[in-house]
Amino acid sequence: MEAPEPIGFIGAGALAGFLADGLLAAGWPPAALWICNRGDDARLLRFAGAGVHVTRAKAEVCGRAAMLLILVKPKDAPATLAELAPLLRPDHLVVSCMAGIPAAFIEGALGGRPRVLRAMPNIGSAARASVTGLAPGRYADAADVDRAAGVLQAVGMVAPVQESAMDAFTAVCGSGPAYVFLLMEALAAVAADLGLRGPLAQRMIVQTVLGAARVAAASERPPEELRAGVSSRGGTTMAAVEVLEAAGFRQALGEAVRRAAARSRELGLAWASLPPESGVRGTRP
């Protein structure tokens, strides 16, 4: 087996931690990971403890790794891209995990014809159960997508998408875990009303969601068939589902996800309207 390629991390926060843990668990040697942060030494020390290279110098990371994962908050994008621009070589592959920032903005801020991919993981990364949307920018090709997918798979499934589908992906899968958490909250509230309270009730609800997800993942059947299979005429589940349908559950969820997609589009347009040199000026939407 070929030695795993060195990976550079720009930013050493929460997502960097999930990715590093995932890569180490997938067999990446710690010495193949090069991680930098702006300031916080405590964050870097946590990675150093795992035997990973840590530094404050982006030049060192860019010199050692041809694949660069951009793991800073969107607000820090302009400054970070301005620092990276002079360090990039044509063989660098830039994988941005920054939510909502279009590839074109990143390409413009880096200058030239940089190979950029946009990745959108979700919080499932913390449990190596992300679904990560991965879209190529203008200068990246299918081989670049495969190469980045091989790395991002360390935190779960990777779904190649066109960038035009990224707003929909963000609304359905990026924000999706929050909808499920809201469902859990609502279930916990009614469970308490009905007399099921405390940590055991919480665990029962989580296990209910996990069990349903596992059955759906293991089955070829679509969710409506799985639901029909557990809803007997005149039974408890059907009584509950009838109330949800009458109360407009589908419409409410549909409206919510459409609103999330529209918000993602608005944020992307705000970035797209900034001139590339905004990286130097440090402005942002």
Ligand SMILES: NC(=O)c1ccc[n+]([C@@H]2O[C@H](COP(=O)([O-])OP(=O)(O)OC[C@H]3O[C@@H](n4cnc5c(N)ncnc54)[C@H](OP(=O)(O)O)[C@@H]3O)[C@@H](O)[C@H]2O)c1
């Ligand atoms: N967390 C998730 O589950 C998740 C999911 C999907 C997408 N994302 C995206 O991933 C990105 C990172 O999210 P996060 O939750 O990991 O954020 P985070 O915990 O705040 O980490 C961001 C890190 O970037 C560092 N940083 C900021 N400016 C820098 C610079 N110029 N050079 C080097 N490092 C710099 C910060 O350093 P300091 O400590 O010095 O501030 C911080 O350690 C965000 O764009 C977010 O949209 C995250």
